[in-house]
Amino acid sequence: MPTDSVTKFPAELDPTLPTLPKGLFDALGVQAAMSALGASSAQESPRILLDVPDIYDRTAAIPVRIKAALPSVEAVVLLHERESKPVLAGFAMRPVQDAEFFFAISAKKTGVVKALVKSEGKWFFAQKTLRLATESWR
Template identity: 30%
Template sequence: MEQNRRDVLRIASIMGLAVAAGLIKPGEAWAQAQDWNKSAFDAKNLGDTVKALGGSNAAASSAVQIEAPDIAENGAVVPVAVSSTLPNVQQIAIVVEKNPAALSGTFAIPAGTEPYVATRVKMAQTSNVHALVKADGKWFVATKEIKVTLGGCGG
């Protein structure tokens, strides 16, 4: 795991140097590294997000775990971690129901990789946070309500 982290840091450093030297433009580096699914990020709710990600629906599953605080004192930086015990996980997505753009992020999970992601999301207000996991071509979901007491997207 430590070697993978070093590889990511090494690649990020090289890309940063190439941008700083003017060899590539920032947009070119991003376009090469990530496929953009605009319709998924424009979706306003869980159902539309699942459809935009290629699914028809998401089944509730106890094999999907979401770790996040019950109360976030600062909605600008809310830690959220998602893990799963499902076999053959291909993708993990985080959806914040009441945000202007519901989809906070998607993460490709390569074969043989532990299905775990951790990030910080920005929340406009108290909301349900959904952890979506795609395994064997099917979508599964776990939900947790997080109460936001200060800050957030809306101020």
């Protein structure tokens, strides 16, 4: 017989786990997402590596690597400036030093992606342009 704990998210089981703001993935526009995070004044940081392909195929999963050489990394969020719902991925965790993340996303448009990293209560970012491959065979 299943228990209630099977159907609950980890944060519901342990309220001390860090979470991202409710509704973040439904935010309309980059400014709304950054405002919901409290990241409107995020600063660019050379200590964040955002590794994505220069060119991608719309039908393929896009590999993403984010490496943050920062103390006490508490959250990571990936935004795409040209998507109506720009939050492509987001993670909240207990603070760790020098965090590294690997995951895959999909995107429909060429545009700038921004990796936001929260460390010691402040938001930092790195960004890169994703370009949709030209379909020259058509």
